[in-house]
Amino acid sequence: MEKKEFHAESKRLLEMMINSIYTKKEVFLRELISNASDAIDKIYYKSLTDDSLSFNKDDYYITITPNKDDRTLTISDTGIGMTKEELESNLGTIAKSGSLAFKKENEIKDGFDIIGQFGVGFYAAFMVAKKVTVLSKSLNSDDAYKWESSGIDGYTIEKSEKNNVGTDIILTLKENTDQDNYDEFLEEWRIKEIVKKYSDFIRYPIKMEVTKRKPKEEDSNEYVDYKEVETLNSMVPIWKKNKSELKDEDYENFYNEKHFGFDKPLKHLHIKVDGTIRYDAILYIPEMAPFNFYTTDYEKGLELYSNGVLIMEKCADLLPDHFSFVKGLVDSPDLSLNISREMLQQDRQLKVIAKNIKNKIKRELLNLLKNEREKYEKFYDAFGRVLKYGVYNDFGAHKEDLQDLIMFYSSKERKLVTLDEYVSRMPEEQKYIYYATGDSIERIEKLPQTELVADKGFEILYFTEDVDEFAIKMLMKYKDKEFKSVSDRNLGIESSDEKQQIEDEEKENKGLFEHMAKVLENKVKKVIASNRLKTHPVCLSTEGDITIEMEKVLNAMPN
Numbered sequence: 286m287e288k289k290e291f292h293a294e295s296k297r298l299l300e301m302m303i304n305s306i307y308t309k310k311e312v313f314l315r316e317l318i319s320n321a322s323d324a325i326d327k328i329y330y331k332s333l334t335d336d337s338l339s340f341n342k343d344d345y346y347i348t349i350t351p352n353k354d355d356r357t358l359t360i361s362d363t364g365i366g367m368t369k370e371e372l373e374s375n376l377g378t379i380a381k382s383g384s385l386a387f388k389k390e391n392e393i394k395d396g397f398d399i400i401g402q403f404g405v406g407f408y409a410a411f412m413v414a415k416k417v418t419v420l421s422k423s424l425n426s427d428d429a430y431k432w433e434s435s436g437i438d439g440y441t442i443e444k445s446e447k448n449n450v451g452t453d454i455i456l457t458l459k460e461n462t463d464q465d466n467y468d469e470f471l472e473e474w475r476i477k478e479i480v481k482k483y484s485d486f487i488r489y490p491i492k493m494e495v496t497k498r499k500p501k502e503e504d505s506n507e508y509v510d511y512k513e514v515e516t517l518n519s520m521v522p523i524w525k526k527n528k529s530e531l532k533d534e535d536y537e538n539f540y541n542e543k544h545f546g547f548d549k550p551l552k553h554l555h556i557k558v559d560g561t562i563r564y565d566a567i568l569y570i571p572e573m574a575p576f577n578f579y580t581t582d583y584e585k586g587l588e589l590y591s592n593g594v595l596i597m598e599k600c601a602d603l604l605p606d607h608f609s610f611v612k613g614l615v616d617s618p619d620l621s622l623n624i625s626r627e628m629l630q631q632d633r634q635l636k637v638i639a640k641n642i643k644n645k646i647k648r649e650l651l652n653l654l655k656n657e658r659e660k661y662e663k664f665y666d667a668f669g670r671v672l673k674y675g676v677y678n679d680f681g682a683h684k685e686d687l688q689d690l691i692m693f694y695s696s697k698e699r700k701l702v703t704l705d706e707y708v709s710r711m712p713e714e715q716k717y718i719y720y721a722t723g724d725s726i727e728r729i730e731k732l733p734q735t736e737l738v739a740d741k742g743f744e745i746l747y748f749t750e751d752v753d754e755f756a757i758k759m760l761m762k763y764k765d766k767e768f769k770s771v772s773d774r775n776l777g778i779e780s781s782d783e784k785q786q787i788e789d790e791e792k793e794n795k796g797l798f799e800h801m802a803k804v805l806e807n808k809v810k811k812v813i814a815s816n817r818l819k820t821h822p823v824c825l826s827t828e829g830d831i832t833i834e835m836e837k838v839l840n841a842m843p844n
């Protein structure tokens with residue numbers, strides 16, 4: 286027998302699990318069942334692409350066996366199993382993504398699905414078990430191995446016996462305490478309830494021997510108990526079900542079960558298309574950005590299934606970059622199973638599906654904006670930046686799709702407004718969409734350049750993010766109205782009288798201005814008279830397309 290220590294990070298995670306920051310212990314079963322299902326998926330997928338393996342659907346199932354005498358709960362599967370090496374690497378270390386997430390430990394708030402965040406479901410077993418035993422025989426090995434651990438002390442591995450390929454996970458439950466009851470996880474009704482709640486859509490049967498009761502003889506009042514194996518789940522994937530059968534809660538549970546996020550999704554879309562292309566999809570708009578969303582670590586993509594069989598975990602081609610926050614899956618019977626990644630990119634069906642999905646997401650976001658403003662603003666808080674980058678990226682190729690989805694804070698009540706809202710309330714004499722740039726709303730409001738525009742009663746958009754001005758430069762105009770920075774020398778507000786007055790002042794003060802320009806040599810290009818100042822004596826302004834703020838960004842960029 287070999288005795289090993291857990292890797293350091295695994296150890297800390299285990300400690301957290303055991304001390305249960307997690308609100309619902311019952312999800313351990315969801316995690317173990319989904320691992321079992323993944324393992325069967327793997328053997329199923331192999332049989333589809335490897336002729337030497339045959340797949341008889343009846344041979345693949347998950348069994349749950351409670352034993353009240355031993356206080357054990359066993360979850361068995363007929364999946365692909367694990368070799369000795371796999372037991373070590375899969376159960377002795379936490380996944381890479383998990384270790385990244387782990388660093389965010391301090392930001393975890395109550396009630397969030399920790400496991401979902403880490404993607405390390407197996408460890409959830411330790412929330413309810415004082416000892417976890419894994420007996421596994423791999424498809425690729427003649428020997429079976431037993432992995433066993435009682436928590437943070439480490440684990441042991443030894444050779445063992447097992448007849449069929451697959452894995453048994455045997456949990457020896459913790460003793461009950463005043464606060465926590467673990468016995469409940471041995472009760473048939475409770476197990477049924479948890480399976481129904483979280484794992485109903487699992488594609489393989491989840492079987493359990495249940496106790497039933499029948500009359501001793503026909504018409505008798507005496508009853509006898511008997512045992513019968515029952516399948517607890519309906520096995521229909523959620524996306525194959527009718528929308529009318531499903532509640533918001535079902536979609537939310539599925540979101541967590543699939544580890545799409547640890548928040549509660551803001552919105553879900555259930556799409557069924559049955560035309561020249563056929564596909565089902567469930568898409569989610571998350572409420573919060575994943576911690577790595579605005580880093581290069583973040584990988585966009587949707588799960589891709591062909592007739593219920595997972596063929597790719599993150600199909601990036603299904604989502605444009607500006608909708609990279611969308612989570613979910615697509616299942617299409619028209620995709621070939623043993624399609625390679627390279628072929629997928631060429632796939633015409635996939636391109637059509639991607640376009641279709643993009644339009645549905647856009648429409649859903651517009652609906653959200655129109656009908657559930659508060660939710661939309663929440664969404665925009667988390668993901669608005671990626672939409673604005675979308676306007677700018679690819680030389681503005683997506684601006685049509687995005688221009689009605691972007692928002693900015695404005696001088697009117699300091700609230701978020703859409704471009705449509707801005708333009709529709711522009712007074713007739715206003716020619717341009719005005720904006721001002723700065724680090725914060727407070728600083729923008731103090732800018733002398735905003736005075737004249739504000740004085741005219743014109744609304745000003747506040748650009749506080751670097752991307753803002755680049756995005757609208759790409760848009761150029763919205764509904765035929767051009768954008769104009771308040772620091773532009775030519776605001777389009779001045780009357781011809783005012784212009785004359787400025788010219789006169791410039792002539793009168795020619796000597797003074799030239800002297801000032803000389804003193805400020807290399808700092809300003811020229812000094813001129815302005816009519817835009819009310820309370821401030823001077824301000825900086827620009828000529829041409831690049832504003833002072835853009836210059837700052839451009840100068841800060843590495844070249």
Ligand code: ADP
Nearest residue numbers: 320321324364366367375404405406407408452
């Ligand atoms: P995840 O499922 O997110 O990969 P888990 O902690 O749930 O993370 O599981 C870790 C790994 O252990 C899995 O990726 C899989 O390789 C392996 N594993 C867990 N349970 C089983 C099982 N029942 N059969 C085969 N492999 C398993």
Ligand code: MG
Nearest residue numbers: 319320406407
């Ligand atoms: Mg898992």
